Amino acid sequence: MPACARSQARYSRSQKGISYVHTGDLVISADFGTSGVKIGVVDDTLTLLKRATATYPLDLAPGGHAEQTPDDWWAAFARGLADLRKDIPDLHDRAGAIVISSQMCGLVCVDEAGHALRPCLTWLDKRAATIGQDLIGGFPSVLGYQVGKLARWLRIANGAPAKNGMDPTAKMAWIAKHEPEIFARTRWFLDVKDWILHRATGRFTTSAESANMTWLLDSRSGRQGWSSTLTKMTNLPIEKLPEIVDADEVLGTLTPQAAAELGLNSALPVLGGTSDVTAAALGSGEVEDGALHISAATSVWISGFMPGRILNVPSSYATISSGLGYRPLLIASQENAGSAMEWAVRVSGGTTSGESLAGAFDDMGAPVPDDPYFLPWLAGERVPVDNDALRGVFHGLGLHHDARALRRAAVEGVAMNIRWSYSRVIREKAVRTDGPISMVGGVAGNAAFAQTVADTLNRPVRVGETRHAGVLGTATLAAPTMGWADTAFEAAARLRAHSSALYTPDPTRVEQLEARYQKLDKIRKDILRSYRH
Known part of the structure; x- marks a missing residue:
């Protein structure tokens, strides 16, 4: 050896x-x-x-x-x-x-x-x-x-x-x-x-x-x-x-x-x-100031290390002190991602265990213009609107919509909900928007979802370690002690080379999803107004 x-x-x-x-x-x-x-x-x-x-x-x-x-x-x-x-x-x-x-x-x-x-x-x-x-x-x-x-x-x-x-x-x-x-x-x-x-x-x-x-x-x-x-x-x-x-x-x-x-x-x-949040950040490999990653599992958060404290009260996100020298770590959390997608499969008659769940999204069929819209607030929401009382919505359902249409709507709805948060976070001066954004977590391994996120954000998505980013990110903390690297951040940066796939935006889908996002934005605003009465 x-x-x-x-x-x-x-x-x-x-x-x-x-x-x-x-x-x-x-x-x-x-x-x-x-x-x-x-x-x-x-x-x-x-x-x-x-x-x-x-x-x-x-x-x-x-x-x-x-x-x-x-x-x-x-x-x-x-x-x-x-x-x-x-x-x-x-x-x-x-x-x-x-x-x-x-x-x-x-x-x-x-x-x-x-x-x-x-x-x-x-x-x-x-x-x-x-x-x-x-x-x-x-x-x-x-x-x-x-x-x-x-x-x-x-x-x-x-x-x-x-x-x-x-x-x-x-x-x-x-x-x-x-x-x-x-x-x-x-x-x-x-x-x-x-x-x-x-x-x-x-x-x-x-x-x-x-x-x-x-x-x-x-x-x-x-x-x-x-x-x-x-x-x-x-x-x-x-x-x-x-x-x-x-x-x-x-x-x-x-x-x-x-x-x-x-x-x-x-x-x-x-x-x-x-x-777990710092471990996922390290596991994403994105450790430069302002670089973001998405951690998508049962819930989802957008996160990244920042050069200083950030606080956005209206949009309910901020930095916390990470466990490494109190370095600020931005966290913008949303309640529903994999949980909403799994729910959509279950209520549409699918099986939600193991490979059966993954297969349900592999066999969704091609999107069609009148697919329903979905707001995935099944357990409330946190960013950019903090309201435990919010609940999910399907909009535009018709008699012709089948199980596959509901699943397409769920995937698209979660991706668009991420964009809703992302659109607020990227307004911060310290946040970088150049190059691919990394995505880790169990849901990141779903190819249809990863591609939809890339198309919705109009930004390449680099999928890293899907189910074990936390374990690998945690391991980087031992790198200085083991003599593998001078710092945990140096070790974590090497994990970018562990990426399993890169999803580039499809121009046609980007245009289609932009139009649907603008329509969904109006629906969302109407729904949110109803909660104020």
Whole structure:
């Protein structure tokens, strides 16, 4: 094996004196989502050699209850690693680092020893909606926010908690009101990855993205860190918030217990980790300032690293602090993409599992001029109009329209909804519009959809890693430690070479879709007006 492939993992100067002696040529990268974990083994070319998945339950109940048991995440991690060791028997010795990413906006309450005091309130949990409104409200108000509070939040954190109560800040306040004994016993409030990393290393830490999404972080340049002004304003104790570390910082090595449970070497270094949005951004390969990518899965977001903070209140998007040096990361999220397309297949009599779902879009037939229009707001919308009450619309249905017409409308409608957001984002001076735009995520692998996005945006679409961008993006965080690159960004830029397809706009379809977009824009405005009455 070449010497470079067996390079010794190493700490950078930011590692605060932590040291270890261990060599290895592979990185274990894990992406913890809402329903399961994806684990990959990656080499120095950022090639995904082997992968495994393991699921865990999500406890849903009436009233907005959406919880998970943290031990289930760990058990799934162990199962997935056991599967990988079957494919790579010497993984124990060859692993040089371990790094994870996860869903954001969860809340795990732990005691001094790190034991979870109750199940995690996941990002989906909506029980804090009323408390969330109390947290942000008051007189005088604008859009439901007390003016003084809103001004402080926007100035310090570059955003504010959502009115739906799904942010960690509202969840903390909900625990304080409804479970005061748990609140009193809580030593640390952790996000999903934070709990997993504590289980692995014994340290209590978080990343800048997770901190930012509590809206208790001062994200201003030169002042980054927990804000005493915002914690006092929300009556939340700053001492319960963990240390913020960089995503590529080595926290330490696996504890002996964690190593035994995972079947790995106790000398294995563990990095600080990141969120799913930063992982996807790195996995897209688009890491230059102003370069955008689209991450299209169940939902969809347009994102990109920016040279400074951006805040667009009317269109409901902003930058958050990424886990790498607080570098601003723009996120413009929309609720419905793959979920809306899958729904269209299901209600039109199709099968929504695996290859059957993909085949439903391969056999849509050619578009026709009187195809129906579709607004995919099945679960509300966020950008550029933030309204949970919005619902989906088919417009122009006729007796002659069949299942294939509905599916064509769904694909086109999601693509045009992306354009609606994209048209706002590209107005920002820092955003680049030259060259192809990268698209990752499971829906990006749908050729019909990718081509429709290219035609709708009138911009080439480069499809990168479709289902494993998060795993690969997470792996880039270990590149400096492994000696593969000087920075995670340098490593991530190499992923552009991993693109699987390039879709160029078809001039005829561009013209057709432009006319349909203008018609849909009028329909959309009429529908939005109806929600104001």
